[in-house]
Amino acid sequence: MYFHYQPIYKNNKIIYLEALLRLDESSINIEDYVNSQSDKISFDLMILEKVLDDIKTSIFHCFSINISLLSLESNVFTRKCIELINKSKKNIILEITEHDKSSKFDIIKENIIHIKKYSSCKFAIDDFGKGYSNTDLLIGLPIDIVKIDRGITKGISKSFLGFVLLKNMIYKLSSILKKDIVVEGIENEIEVKILENISSNIKCQGYFFARPNVLNTFSVDINDSDKFTEFFNIKMNESVVLKLEELIYQLTVNDHYEINHSDFENIFLYEFKPQDIKKKANELLKRVTSSKMLFMSSLMMSSNCAMIIRDIFGCVVYNNDLHIEMMNKDFVGIEPYKLVELYDFYQGCLDFDKKLICSKENFSYEQEFIDESKEEYHIFRQKIISNNNMYVLSSIYRVAN
Known part of the structure; x- marks a missing residue:
């Protein structure tokens, strides 16, 4: 048993790394192996100890570790978890996986609150959007971070509806529920550009940035000041905003996209470069509050x-x-x-x-x-x-x- 690590990035800087379990016997499926463990509490405590020992000399200060929801039913796990995290002097995020089901939400909630109160630990939901049960975790538990499943992400470069689905999800999770967001499964430059249309401050994880590897592979400066309190500033508005968002999306995935200028009161008529149109459209989105002002917005801001x-x-x-x-x-x-x-x-x-x-x-x-x-x-x-x-x-x- 050993660990690889995969970074989470914001603005091209590593802000923390996720510990991923690996086995010497490569033919064994990791997910099946973890799910087969009958004593979740002992297994999770063992993983926690091994990771904390592995990272104790690392230059990075923040790591995430996957645990089962069932471990949080245990007061023994709660006490030992606090002890281990405080001893490590690292900032730890515990990522709750949804493979195990529990009806003891009151006990789990109390234990999460207790761990957060007596340590620097944060809590995340892993693979959000993959199933239905993690919505219960989101609503019922004091979660800090939501990691959006790669199954949602992979649709954004294929259709505008996929982009809108992800954007609406990010908006609701961040602006309404006040959760920090990590978008998983980013695998190409187009997906990065599309996410930049949602927010320039978004957190991402995926093969485009880095594949899982041994810890000493990563030497990028860490952003120590990140405390998981920055939320996306996304304005959802009426149809004119949707039109602008679709324009930006189309220009991102297709440099030769043909614009119907009458839809935009000819604001972009004298812009010939796609990047200039995208820039102007993004500026409009910052200030537009109704379609009545679309024809004047560019003039106003300059x-x-x-x-x-x-x-x-x-x-x-x-x-x-x-x-x-x-x-x-x-x-x-x-x-x-x-x-x-x-x-x-x-x-x-x-x-x-x-x-x-x-x-x-x-x-x-x-x-x-x-x-x-x-x-x-x-x-x-x-x-x-x-x-x-x-x-x-x-x-x-x-x-x-």
Whole structure:
């Protein structure tokens, strides 16, 4: 019995390594061998001891080790596990496999909480999405990390629906359930590029990065600061976002993909390189909140002044990053009366909008005080029409002293 190790990567850096059991007799199936063990507790404690002894002089500080769900029913395992992990002075992740079934979720939950309280240990679900029972583990237990099964991953380079399935899974697990994610089974560059469209901060494991090998094979700098608290910042929105995501996906897998520019208000019409279109589309995804603003988003983000767009009811449908920075708040989605309550000047802004909307003019200029510092600003307002709806675009410049 011995161990190989396979790294988990983030931003091309190894953040931890998974210990994988190997046997001298190569004809024996490892999974069958592990499943055949009748005394799960003794077997898992033996594995834990052997791995911790194997890694004690390693430059890496974080490792994951597979254990059976049944071992966590045991108070003996719990006490010994804490003792071994604390003695090792390594950060350990225990990956729960779903091969064994248990109905003692209350006891398992208490023991996980106890191990986490008295050691630096984290817990992961292995091969999530492979079956149905691991959903029960996810909901019922205080799990920190979810490893998405390679069966889900292998579909992303073959179809857009496979990509959407993975993205929705990552979004729900990370943004709603607040779990850290590792995507397993990454085997080629296309899959890496597709995952980058979901998040530039994603954690991956697979043959594309490294095959399992002896421990001293790996010498890449480890990211010691990673504490498994960073979650994916993914916005799921309406159909316009899906269209942009599909465009990025198609351009990732096919450099010769033909774009229907009318679908995107001709935003990409004068971009001739796929990488430039992808870059612009990714920038749009960061700020787009509704299809009403799609035609203006590219302009907004590149502007050197604060910009905000309101509809005829005073609702903010867009404000660029400079406006958000100036006001320390994103105004999109906030009712106008609430903004009036928050900012003394805001009712005046709405009144100027109404004045322009009701006039025959298409443009207006005012000097206003629009923040608590009482600094003066030039405000240029312009009527704009999209899909037969009227909006007021305000461009805001601070008056130079």
